[in-house]
Amino acid sequence: MISSVGKSRYGRTSRKRKRHSSKRIFQSIGDEGMMIDLLKWMKSSGFRRQEVKPAVFSGTGRGLMAKRSFKPGDTIVKVPHCLLITTTTVLRSDIGPVIKQHPELTPRQILCIFLLIEKHKGRLSFWSPYISQLPDTYTTTSYFTDEELNSLPQHLHQKSLFQIETVNDEFQKVKTFSECLKSLDLHYIRLFTFEAFRWAWFVINTRSVYMDPDVSQWKNSHELDSYALAPFLDLLNHSAKAEVTAGFNQTSNCYEIKTHNSYEKYDQVFICYGHHGNEKLLLEYGFVVPLNYQTTVHIPFELILESVKSYHGRNIPSTVLKKKIKFLREHSHLSAMSELTCGYEGVSWQLMVTLSLLCTINNNRIHWQRICVGQETTTAEELKVTNEIANYILKNMRKQITEKIGRLSVGGHYKLLEDFLKEQLHILDTSIKLLAENNQRV
Ligand SMILES: C[S@@+](CC[C@H](N)C(=O)[O-])C[C@H]1O[C@@H](n2cnc3c(N)ncnc32)[C@H](O)[C@@H]1O
Incomplete structure (x- = not known):
């Protein structure tokens, strides 16, 4: 479902810059047979002349283009109730x-x-x-x-x-x-x-x-x-920067989209499907967005465990490791919901907690509990080890993804897959860099 809940994290200057770099790369498709049929049919059911029209844009494909400039508060599309399928x-x-x-x-x-x-x-x-x-x-x-x-x-x-x-x-x-x-x-x-x-x-x-x-x-x-x-309205593509109010208006008896952004004539007009990373966008909508700051790289727990074991050699007795894994499970750090990830802002808190717990030499459960709630109980030495293992894990992930990219064929969905994997590499590189900077501070 394309929910429209976007709240922009970007300032006016950034929006202006983006607008100038992306606009007017379109090809109008309003005159194509199917679009003419769609618009004629909608008009005959009470669809009023709109201030946007269908067009094909580089990067996003078919979407809606502004026929005039829009300012925050303007309604961009209105579809009458009789044309909605519910x-x-x-x-x-x-x-x-x-x-x-x-x-x-x-x-x-x-x-x-x-x-x-x-x-x-x-x-x-x-x-x-x-x-x-x-x-x-x-x-x-x-x-x-x-x-x-x-x-x-x-x-x-x-x-x-x-x-x-x-x-x-x-x-x-x-x-x-x-x-x-x-x-x-x-x-x-x-x-x-x-x-x-x-x-x-x-x-x-x-x-x-x-x-x-x-x-x-x-x-x-x-x-x-x-x-x-909602016919026609569903031609709107996604941008995380789009801010809109969307919903059925009982007074006008129409489904309406009101923008809170500014657009110039010929700009592509967007809504936001939600603040999703590329994993969700690919899974649910079939596309990825370059430099998507919501995207994360998921680190498999098996890789974390293998890395801890290989770093510590035989130093951690398997009984202690088993107890720690059980403890993590009880504290839901390994559940499907847990965020063992890294993103553009670095390694997730949950991944660092998991690593700290697996690496600590203090085997007291109270100490483990304090680590889990983020209390400052990790020694400088333990923190150094945790960072080193995190670095090892990210580099390992990087290697795996690079190998995957190297093995990709051509055609089919491989270009999409390549874009997705390259974004993952970019995130890993950013996280590795941030980790190194943190290490210097320890
Ligand atoms: C609601 S439709 C939007 C209109 C669609 N482009 C069309 O041609 O009918 C949603 C689909 O548009 C495409 N899409 C939406 N936003 C996109 C974006 N930012 N980049 C690439 N494709 C996008 C995806 O295929 C998605 O599943």
Whole structure:
């Protein structure tokens, strides 16, 4: 879902600089057949003339371009309620009566089913001008081949496998339900292939906007009903610097996006999908952003452990190490949520705590607890050792990623993968440099 919650961390000077370097690298696509059809169809349903138009931009692809300058507080897009696709749209459609008999269906499943059926209807569907201009395929990691998946760092690899499994599980549920649509049209059942379902799932994942679930009629215990597809508005690309207010306006009866940034005529206009690092952007939306300050490199715990062992040799008895690992687990430092990472600001606090604990020669649990809550109990010698091991780990990660880049093939999703991995290298280099500077201060 493309939530628009951006809060800029950048000043006015930086924004101005960026604007001048990136603007006017576009090619207008407003006159292309599918876009003309989309705009004509939307106009006939009450869509007013907008101050932005579709265009192709270098780096971000198809997006929306300002037809005039915008100042903070200006509305950039307004889509009338009748052009939004929500569960209410589906409940009012020909499949509504069958859907109503299946309260187990989640809002996302309902929207996927609707998209597949309306796509199948082709030009006979009211939604055809919208559906026909949607991308045919996506570049999220669920579309990666096994070989491409194997080139991902371990953390993203695991997340991707989990997502693939989730999409597959959802598909099985929807396929079972599709039997019930036979009564409406015998052909419907053949629409529910995995490929088709995955496409619909990622249409929702990459393009839906947030709607207040309280206004929904569909109540499902597994998922809040907060999805809406908003034609034209969903052409807005992501920038972490974009600040907007987005939501359904009851007075105008439109979904509206108001910008808090300034744009000049011909600039690309953005929203912010959330302050996500490249791992999340690639997994959920299929793109990466160069120099993304939210990105982190995940360090596998096995590598941390191996590094500590090889640094200390036989000095740490295995019973003590086992106790320390158990202790870390109890204090959730090894849970899936833990941040054993480094980023543009250096090594994470959690990674340093984990290392300090594994390296300390004091085996008193009280001492371990104090390390975990960040109390200053580490000696200068221990801190030096911790920094040295952190440095060793980062260099090891760097080597692994460099080897991965060296093995990448061409074509497919490899360019995207290369961009992702190169950003990881850049982060590791920055962290290694920061660590060296810290070491000099110890
Ligand atoms: C809501 S759609 C935006 C419109 C889309 N570009 C299109 O052609 O339909 C979201 C998708 O746009 C692309 N996208 C959005 N922001 C991007 C960015 N900053 N850089 C590259 N691709 C981006 C990604 O493919 C993403 O899944």
